[in-house]
Amino acid sequence: MRSEAIQGFIDRLLGRGQAAVTVPPLDGALKPNNVLEEAAAGLAVTAPDNLVEWSGRLLFSSGSRIHSTDGRTRFDVRGAVTAMASSPGGLLAVATDAEGISIKRLDGSLTRLTRPEASAFDCTTAMVFAGERTLFACVGSAENPIDRWTHDLLEGGRTGSLWRIDLDSGDATSLTTGLAFPNGVVLAADGDCIVSESWQKRLIKISTTGAVSGQVIEDLPGYPGRLSHSARGGYWLSVFAPRSQLIEFVLREPAYRRAMMSEVDPALWIAPALSTGKSVLEPMQGGALKQMGLLKPWAPTQSYGLVVELNAAFVPVRSMHSRAGGKRHGITSAVERAGTLWVTSKGGDELVALDVSDKAE
Amino acid sequence: MSMQPILELKNVTKEFHGVAALRDVNFTLLAGEVHSLLGENGAGKSTLTKIMAGVHAATSGEVLFNGRKLTFTSPAEALRNGIAMVFQETSLVPSLTVAQNLYLGKENFLNRLRGIYISAQQFLQSLNFGVDPTMYVSQLGAAQKQMVEIARAVHHKARVIIFDEPTATLTPEEKHHFFALIQRLKKDGVSIVFITHALEEALAISDRITVLRDGQHVVTDDARNFSRDKVISAMVGRTLSTELYGRPGEKRKARPYGAKVLSVQNLSMGKMVRNTSFSIYAGQITGIFGLIGSGRTETAKIIAGVMKRDAFHGGEIRLEGRSVRYRTPRPAVKDGIVYVTEDRKLEGFFETKSIAENIYLNLLGADLNARTLVSHAEMIALAEEWTKKLNVRAIDSSARVIELSGGNQQKVVIARSLVQRPKLIIFDEPTRGVDVGAIAELHRVIDGLADAGLAVVVISSYLPEVLKLSDRVLVSRQGRIVEEFSADEATEEKVLYAAVH
Numbered sequence: 001m002r003s004e005a006i007q008g009f010i011d012r013l014l015g016r017g018q019a020a021v022t023v024p025p026l027d028g029a030l031k032p033n034n035v036l037e038e039a040a041a042g043l044a045v046t047a048p049d050n051l052v053e054w055s056g057r058l059l060f061s062s063g064s065r066i067h068s069t070d071g072r073t074r075f076d077v078r079g080a081v082t083a084m085a086s087s088p089g090g091l092l093a094v095a096t097d098a099e100g101i102s103i104k105r106l107d108g109s110l111t112r113l114t115r116p117e118a119s120a121f122d123c124t125t126a127m128v129f130a131g132e133r134t135l136f137a138c139v140g141s142a143e144n145p146i147d148r149w150t151h152d153l154l155e156g157g158r159t160g161s162l163w164r165i166d167l168d169s170g171d172a173t174s175l176t177t178g179l180a181f182p183n184g185v186v187l188a189a190d191g192d193c194i195v196s197e198s199w200q201k202r203l204i205k206i207s208t209t210g211a212v213s214g215q216v217i218e219d220l221p222g223y224p225g226r227l228s229h230s231a232r233g234g235y236w237l238s239v240f241a242p243r244s245q246l247i248e249f250v251l252r253e254p255a256y257r258r259a260m261m262s263e264v265d266p267a268l269w270i271a272p273a274l275s276t277g278k279s280v281l282e283p284m285q286g287g288a289l290k291q292m293g294l295l296k297p298w299a300p301t302q303s304y305g306l307v308v309e310l311n312a313a314f315v316p317v318r319s320m321h322s323r324a325g326g327k328r329h330g331i332t333s334a335v336e337r338a339g340t341l342w343v344t345s346k347g348g349d350e351l352v353a354l355d356v357s358d359k360a361e
Numbered sequence: 362m363s364m365q366p367i368l369e370l371k372n373v374t375k376e377f378h379g380v381a382a383l384r385d386v387n388f389t390l391l392a393g394e395v396h397s398l399l400g401e402n403g404a405g406k407s408t409l410t411k412i413m414a415g416v417h418a419a420t421s422g423e424v425l426f427n428g429r430k431l432t433f434t435s436p437a438e439a440l441r442n443g444i445a446m447v448f449q450e451t452s453l454v455p456s457l458t459v460a461q462n463l464y465l466g467k468e469n470f471l472n473r474l475r476g477i478y479i480s481a482q483q484f485l486q487s488l489n490f491g492v493d494p495t496m497y498v499s500q501l502g503a504a505q506k507q508m509v510e511i512a513r514a515v516h517h518k519a520r521v522i523i524f525d526e527p528t529a530t531l532t533p534e535e536k537h538h539f540f541a542l543i544q545r546l547k548k549d550g551v552s553i554v555f556i557t558h559a560l561e562e563a564l565a566i567s568d569r570i571t572v573l574r575d576g577q578h579v580v581t582d583d584a585r586n587f588s589r590d591k592v593i594s595a596m597v598g599r600t601l602s603t604e605l606y607g608r609p610g611e612k613r614k615a616r617p618y619g620a621k622v623l624s625v626q627n628l629s630m631g632k633m634v635r636n637t638s639f640s641i642y643a644g645q646i647t648g649i650f651g652l653i654g655s656g657r658t659e660t661a662k663i664i665a666g667v668m669k670r671d672a673f674h675g676g677e678i679r680l681e682g683r684s685v686r687y688r689t690p691r692p693a694v695k696d697g698i699v700y701v702t703e704d705r706k707l708e709g710f711f712e713t714k715s716i717a718e719n720i721y722l723n724l725l726g727a728d729l730n731a732r733t734l735v736s737h738a739e740m741i742a743l744a745e746e747w748t749k750k751l752n753v754r755a756i757d758s759s760a761r762v763i764e765l766s767g768g769n770q771q772k773v774v775i776a777r778s779l780v781q782r783p784k785l786i787i788f789d790e791p792t793r794g795v796d797v798g799a800i801a802e803l804h805r806v807i808d809g810l811a812d813a814g815l816a817v818v819v820i821s822s823y824l825p826e827v828l829k830l831s832d833r834v835l836v837s838r839q840g841r842i843v844e845e846f847s848a849d850e851a852t853e854e855k856v857l858y859a860a861v862h
Contacts (some may be wrong), residue, residue: 015674017684022626022677025638027845028833029618217622219681245627315620 010333019252023226024221024245029308029316035354036305036331036343037322041350043069048344050126050226051335051351054086055106058337060155060344060351066094069342069351077102082146085127091167092140093135095124097146101137103167120172122146125183126226128193130208135165136175136193138182150271153183153199154250154257162195162206167347175210186227186235189312195233195273196224201243201313203227216314220307223272224331234311236341241272242304246284274330275347276303295325303329309356320354328352366425367392367552368413368444368521373422375408383409385422386578388571390521393550395543397563397584400573400596401768401796407557413554414446415439437466441560445519447510447527455499459485459492459509463516485711488512489538500653507531511539522546523554528562528796532652532822533857540566540658559823560592572596595763596799615832615848619643622785622816623664623698624761627676630668633650633659635840636676641785644685646807646817648831649842650824652857656840657820658703661787666693672802680785694727695768697784703793703820709774716755717744719762720776727781747776753801768799775806786810792826806829824853836860 011017026032049061061081067074075291079098086092088108100121103111111334114120125140142159144152165172180199188194193206194216197271202218222239230236248271250257260269270283282302291300307320322328322345330347339357368390375383390396398406402670410418413425415433423430424680433439436446440715453462460474460481468477481494492509498506507527528698543553543566550574557563563570564584571581572595579595623641628634634656641647651657662668664678666687676686679798680696688691702708710719721740724730731739748755751772762773771791778786788807792800807830811817821827827834834851836844836859844859 014672016677016686020677020684022638024624024626024679025640025842027638027640027835028642029619031845119436215682219679245620264702313620315618317618 002331006068019232021245021248021252023245023248027122030221030319032321032323032328033319034309034321034323036320036328036352037326039320039328039352039354042350044349045351046092047346048321048349048351049332049346050082050084051082051333051342051344052086052092053335053337054092055090056069058279058335058342059084059086059092060333060342061094064096070111072286081149081235082122083124083126085129087129089132091132092135093127093129093130095121095127095137097122098135100124101127101135101165113165113167113172117236123204125160125181126185128185128187130187130191133167135167136185136187136196136223137163137165137172138179138185140162140183140198141179150264150273151261154261154269156200156251157181157199159199162210165209175208176206179208183225183240184226184238186229189233194227194314196227196237198223198225198240203237217310217316222304223358228333230309231334231339232309234309234317235314236310237310237337238334238343238344239304239306239308240274240330242301242306244300244302245273246270246300247272248300255277271302273302273347274332276301289324300326301325305329305331305345305348307331307334307343308342321345322348332351364502365392366390366428367800369425370409370412370419371423372427373409373412373419373424375405375417377413381418381576383412386573386576388581390552390554391569392552393521393547394568395547395553395555395566395812397555397557397567397570398573399557399560399563399570399592400579402800404573404596404796405575407525408576410446410554410556411520413439414444414523416446429649440517440519443518443520444513444523445517445521446523446525446805447507447514449526453498453509453513456499458494459496459498459501460494462498462509463513465513484516488515508535511542515542517633519551521552522599523556524555526558527555528559530652534652536562558590558794560797564589564592570702585711593797596796602648605736616645616811619645619814619816622666622681623774624679625664625676626679627672627674628663628678629675630659630663631671633806633840634663637837637841638676639835639842639845641818642815643784644811644814645832646811646819646830648827648834649818649820649837650822650827651820651833651837651860652820655837655860657837658789659713659840660837661700661789661818664693664785665698665787666690667700691726691811694781694783697782698787699778699781699783699785700787701778702787703789705770705774710762710770710777713761715744715759715761716748716765716773717741717754717759719773720744720747720780723777724780729780729782743778743780747780751776751806756789757800766796767854768795768803770797771799771803775803779810783815785818787820789820790822790825792821793821800826824856827856828853 012019045062051060059068064080065076077096079096081096083095084195092104095101101113121147123140124137126138127199128136141157158178158180160182161177162175163172164175171184180197183197183198186194194203195206196203201220202215204215205213207213222242225238225240226234229307268281301324305328308316308319311317328345328348331343332346333341333344341354341356343352366389373386400406412419415436415438437780462478463481464477478494492505492508548801566582570584572579572588619642621640622643626638628637632817637660648655667690717740720743751773752771793804819830832848834846835842837855838860
């Protein structure tokens, strides 16, 4: 039996195993379509982020402001909102990059949770209530603030953590650490947390004691983001950026990556993005994307719009896409409500509503 | 087409060890006609043609050639008299070149290769066959071998040419050339006997059709008096058409996606498989359609460990989330991947061993035998169980596999694979050279496997079959999966367009 080190060396030499620059194809239930791109025009909002249903209304965050989709509620918080969660009893948890996590009640009162350590919750990426007293929060990275998520990816960040917060006492317990950018959390039927570990492109199951009990879906073709429940006992998974062979290649070339990070404007890095096509200096453009003036059907893209429905066993059953050249990219959050799926396209600055009532396909 | 019979068989009976393969068959072949011979496997088509070509002598009855009674003692003698037969399994010499095979037995005393290469090149080009005459036959694919075989029959300037399933291995384009060739031969006054399982072909190109069943003559009539359904009911004695390939326009409900069992990413092998990527899901039949040489078989063989991918950046295969790379098929079988070969005669079974031995050997290969020692009782029980499950028709399980008909051989090959308890089973051309009755049975078996939750892959060049079986259709072209269709969006036109363009 060869040792791990020798196997790793051979893999790197021959481009196998961990060193293989491969990306799983978008096929089966993930077969590309234009459903998301062709959906009716939605609400134009600057960088809408986290959608959450709170006391009968659908709230979404945009910068430091929280709106409801019907336009009746609007309030501001200090700092940019990074994540939100609501409880059935009417609690709304809001995490910002300036103040950490606060709890807003139906009566309008606001409680700031005492921070367990300085700035531990500045990079909160997702939260979920378990009952009225417990809140689970994903912290993407201990080293990078949330707007530097591409830095975290390129640095191979594994400093994310999952926390349990007791709302009565305000105690926060770190359940699991060393996660590669946990970026979404939802409670499974058995009460365990399902966490999307973005840089590992997988969903993992973490018990309430913090033990990782396995991966429920692995090797996704994109970077998974927030999760929510579907009306059919399954889940909606937002995939905020695609994987591509170019990015996989850059991730395996440390010297090149360091040089790029020190010399190039972060907006122009070869890295996943929430939107592309805004600058003429982008790394992929012109002949790499277009032929005879038309976008190639196989054109590579750094940004993509994808929301996937998973069934209760975490098997993908259908998906909605906005493909290369589309606008509705960088899907960060999706919530189903009365047959309509509300989707935030952070890259496309739009809140889109999709009809998902007819269980098609 | 004259009304003068060139070949006539009167009340021919042929017995093998007292078992009649043909009983009182009358058959006439007119000069310059295309005469299709149809029937299930084991109906006696091959036996009948072999009597014409001098391979077998009739037990009773007489054969008239140009009005004279004839008794050929060897195929060579028949060939000298102008009757050539193109066999199902090619009879070329693999270690000789294409040109040498064409001129085999006709060489000059001093055989100058350059000369025969040039004339072979001219000859093959005149037939529109793109085969390099300097290639060794062993290097050729099945379709090209078939072309050389056909070219050889034409080259001997035979007056009667018997084709035994010539189109089974040809691509649609090659088939087109082949049918043009048949028309050309017919115009030159050559009579053609054409055995096929593709009924559309028989209906399209024949002047007359004869149907045999169980060694007996059922009907002979002009082709225009036949329809597909009529031929099938004559062949099997019941109508099977809708059972076989569904009613036209009828949409099946596709099975839902199960868990992703296999993910193939950027897989490459030489020039045959080039950066192909696709996934296979449990509880579904994934059909892979593609023309010959589009790398379907090679991809499947890499997955099953029969072939190896490129050593350097050859891509990844992930089985249930684990990267796998097999050097031999055995670990693949132990992981639950089974490949059912397209070339069953060469790779599918031990032809001189019995059904029971064949099935038991695969059980041993997968280490699933109940006892450490080889057990005769276990072997017999296993063979009984599977011959019953798959309805293998043989005298008994000690019959050697080579003695079975194509459909039953295929069932044995499938039984051998299923005893290994696969999670992923890849069928490569499961119904090639199998009669219509057995096709329906095999389709039921394949459907049953998917219903039982296995991940099933069916590779086929026959479009109606792909469309009938598949829950999703992948189209392969030039070594790569280029398109995916769900069951309800796949139509013959769309799939073929994707495969060709």
